[in-house]
Amino acid sequence: MRAWPLLVVALALSILLAACAGHDWATPADLLRAIAGATDLRSRLLVEWRIPRVLAASLVGALLGLGGTVFQGVFRNPLAEPYLLGSAGGAALGATVALLVPLAAPQSFILPVLAFAGAWGATMLVIGISRVSGAVDAAGMLLAGVAVAAILGALRSFLMLALSDETVSLQIVLSWVLGGVQTPSWPVLGLLAVLFLACLALTMALAGRLDVLGLGEAMATAFGLNVNRFIALAVLAGSVVVAAAVAFGGLVAFVGLASPHIARWLVGPLHRPLLPASALVGAIVVTLADAIARAALPPAEIPLGLVTAVAGGPFFILLLARRLRT
Amino acid sequence: MLRALLGMTLALGVALQPAAAAPVTVRDAFDRSVTVPAPPRHIVAIFASNVEMLAALGLAERIVGIESFTRYPPEVLGKPLVGGRLGFSVDEVVAQRPDLVVVTPSRQAANQLIDPMERLGIPIVVLLQRNVEEILANIRLLARLCGVAERGEELVDKLQARLDRVEQRVAGLKPPSVVMITGRLGNGLLLVTRPGTYTGDAIVRAGGRLAFDGGVIAQVSPEAVFNSDPDMLLFAGTEKDMKELIGRPGWSDMRAVKERRVYAVSRVELLIPGPRTIDGIEHLAAIFHPATPSQ
Numbered sequence: 001m002r003a004w005p006l007l008v009v010a011l012a013l014s015i016l017l018a019a020c021a022g023h024d025w026a027t028p029a030d031l032l033r034a035i036a037g038a039t040d041l042r043s044r045l046l047v048e049w050r051i052p053r054v055l056a057a058s059l060v061g062a063l064l065g066l067g068g069t070v071f072q073g074v075f076r077n078p079l080a081e082p083y084l085l086g087s088a089g090g091a092a093l094g095a096t097v098a099l100l101v102p103l104a105a106p107q108s109f110i111l112p113v114l115a116f117a118g119a120w121g122a123t124m125l126v127i128g129i130s131r132v133s134g135a136v137d138a139a140g141m142l143l144a145g146v147a148v149a150a151i152l153g154a155l156r157s158f159l160m161l162a163l164s165d166e167t168v169s170l171q172i173v174l175s176w177v178l179g180g181v182q183t184p185s186w187p188v189l190g191l192l193a194v195l196f197l198a199c200l201a202l203t204m205a206l207a208g209r210l211d212v213l214g215l216g217e218a219m220a221t222a223f224g225l226n227v228n229r230f231i232a233l234a235v236l237a238g239s240v241v242v243a244a245a246v247a248f249g250g251l252v253a254f255v256g257l258a259s260p261h262i263a264r265w266l267v268g269p270l271h272r273p274l275l276p277a278s279a280l281v282g283a284i285v286v287t288l289a290d291a292i293a294r295a296a297l298p299p300a301e302i303p304l305g306l307v308t309a310v311a312g313g314p315f316f317i318l319l320l321a322r323r324l325r326t
Numbered sequence: 327m328l329r330a331l332l333g334m335t336l337a338l339g340v341a342l343q344p345a346a347a348a349p350v351t352v353r354d355a356f357d358r359s360v361t362v363p364a365p366p367r368h369i370v371a372i373f374a375s376n377v378e379m380l381a382a383l384g385l386a387e388r389i390v391g392i393e394s395f396t397r398y399p400p401e402v403l404g405k406p407l408v409g410g411r412l413g414f415s416v417d418e419v420v421a422q423r424p425d426l427v428v429v430t431p432s433r434q435a436a437n438q439l440i441d442p443m444e445r446l447g448i449p450i451v452v453l454l455q456r457n458v459e460e461i462l463a464n465i466r467l468l469a470r471l472c473g474v475a476e477r478g479e480e481l482v483d484k485l486q487a488r489l490d491r492v493e494q495r496v497a498g499l500k501p502p503s504v505v506m507i508t509g510r511l512g513n514g515l516l517l518v519t520r521p522g523t524y525t526g527d528a529i530v531r532a533g534g535r536l537a538f539d540g541g542v543i544a545q546v547s548p549e550a551v552f553n554s555d556p557d558m559l560l561f562a563g564t565e566k567d568m569k570e571l572i573g574r575p576g577w578s579d580m581r582a583v584k585e586r587r588v589y590a591v592s593r594v595e596l597l598i599p600g601p602r603t604i605d606g607i608e609h610l611a612a613i614f615h616p617a618t619p620s621q
Binding site for chain 1: 393394407408409410411412413414415416417418420421423434437438441442445446
């Protein structure tokens with residue numbers, strides 16, 4: 001099990017590198033001075049802005065890694081990921097409503113709630129469609145997911161065109177859709193950390209049954225698993241995880257798909273080690289991608305979702321090709 | 327009460343400058359209260375309009391950061407860039423150690439910069455301009471913030487006097503209906519000037535009338551432009567691009583094109599909401615009502 005120290009050290013190094021990275025690179029000594037309470041502007045920039053964002057990025061990545069693993073486990077399909085199955089699209093629609101429709105509740109409360117409702121509703125809709133049509137196999141479910149995701153994407157675009165004014169709200173929604181970790185205040189970062197731990201506990205509780213389900217539905221039933229009930233439960237859990245990630249990081253493409261695969265190569269297919277390993281991989285990927293987003297093209301910042309797809313995609317293809325060859 | 331207090335604070339700030347560095351507080355376009363402890367010396371000014379207003383107030387040398395689409399006036403070119411097409415960098419803004427950041431809520435600027443600047447305690451003021459009146463108000467507000475309130479009043483008085491002259495010149499004349507094309511999209515749709523914008527206001531002040539007077543969506547099809555049958559067609563851009571557009575099939579049937587009442591107008595005067603917008607209004611008035619003698 002030499003994968004664990006490797007992953008943990010890699011994450012620590014990623015966080016350090018990302019905290020140093022920016023248009024204005026800091027040294028680890030600068031970071032220490034800032035954390036020790038230096039009051040100059042640059043130190044305060046590091047403590048108030050950059051470090052919380054780096055930590056938020058790693059937590060969002062960890063959540064995406066968890067979410068992807070749950071969905072791939074439930075659907076027993078290596079292509080399953082939050083984006084393909086509509087849950088990210090549903091979360092985005094919910095969040096767009098929260099951002100653009102004047103509602104009676106405060107946005108900080110309504111955005112996560114609607115993001116979750118969208119994620120859960122969309123995924124249940126996909127499962128429902130494939131069950132009703134009798135195509136419960138992976139292909140049927142994925143096709144239904146693609147169709148639902150397309151409808152949700154169109155609805156979201158329509159809301160953006162119809163409800164936003166160009167000056168403010170459209171920009172907020174757009175930056176959110178392209179993916180980008182919002183820099184939280186320290187208390188909100190604490191909330192995100194608690195949320196991540198809760199999601200980790202929740203998904204770990206499903207790990208054993210995900211392994212059983214991996215044997216096939218008939219076999220799982222023979223082992224005494226109520227398959228339909230468990231799938232509904234696991235989808236609900238996966239939606240909670242995705243909604244949490246989407247609420248804090250917008251639509252960050254590709255991480256939910258790739259992280260479980262990379263983790264599986266490192267720790268094997270059993271979910272008890274796979275879930276935390278995938279969370280670590282997701283955290284590393286998003287932390288580094290966010291550092292690239294901030295530092296690569298000064299003075300601009302590239303939307304995070306574009307970086308994860310463009311930089312992560314070829315890397316994943318390379319790993320995949322090497323894996324397939326051996 | 328609050329307003330009265332605010333007014334008093336402002337009056338006090340105006341009265342005391344420039345001898346004493348009294349804090350100045352203003353309300354910005356997002357209804358945020360923005361306070362500068364002393365007249366700012368290092369200003370990051372994002373967007374051409376904000377740079378031009380500051381420069382017109384004689385404050386160009388205080389600007390320490392601009393974004394990459396700012397091309398005027400010459401004395402600010404070469405200043406550090408803090409953003410561009412892909413957004414704005416908190417790192418770069420902070421690296422200029424500004425004591426004031428001026429933004430307009432376009433291209434993510436307000437969304438990306440307000441939160442970090444507030445956390446770091448750097449005053450950031452958001453300006454909006456939906457009509458010419460607000461452009462003048464923004465010049466006054468910047469002047470007050472920067473401790474040159476009198477200079478601001480003088481500048482605004484001069485601009486207002488020029489607006490008044492245009493108003494007198496076009497008073498009572500029949501306004502031509504106008505469509506102004508401000509951009510072309512890849513899918514063939516056109517961007518046109520709408521009411522409720524400073525460019526729309528500029529057209530009205532110059533003695534014109536918007537042929538599209540109700541719609542809120544800026545993108546229209548060429549067909550909608552034909553159907554609106556304006557007396558005049560304005561194209562914000564070069565003569566060459568304008569000729570290319572009206573040389574396309576169908577455009578020669580338009581009344582404004584047949585009557586040769588198509589004009590290329592200056593983008594920088596009419597699409598950057600600053601002091602040069604007043605130049606634009608004078609030029610538009612001369613196009614709309616050529617019979618009246620220009621001063």
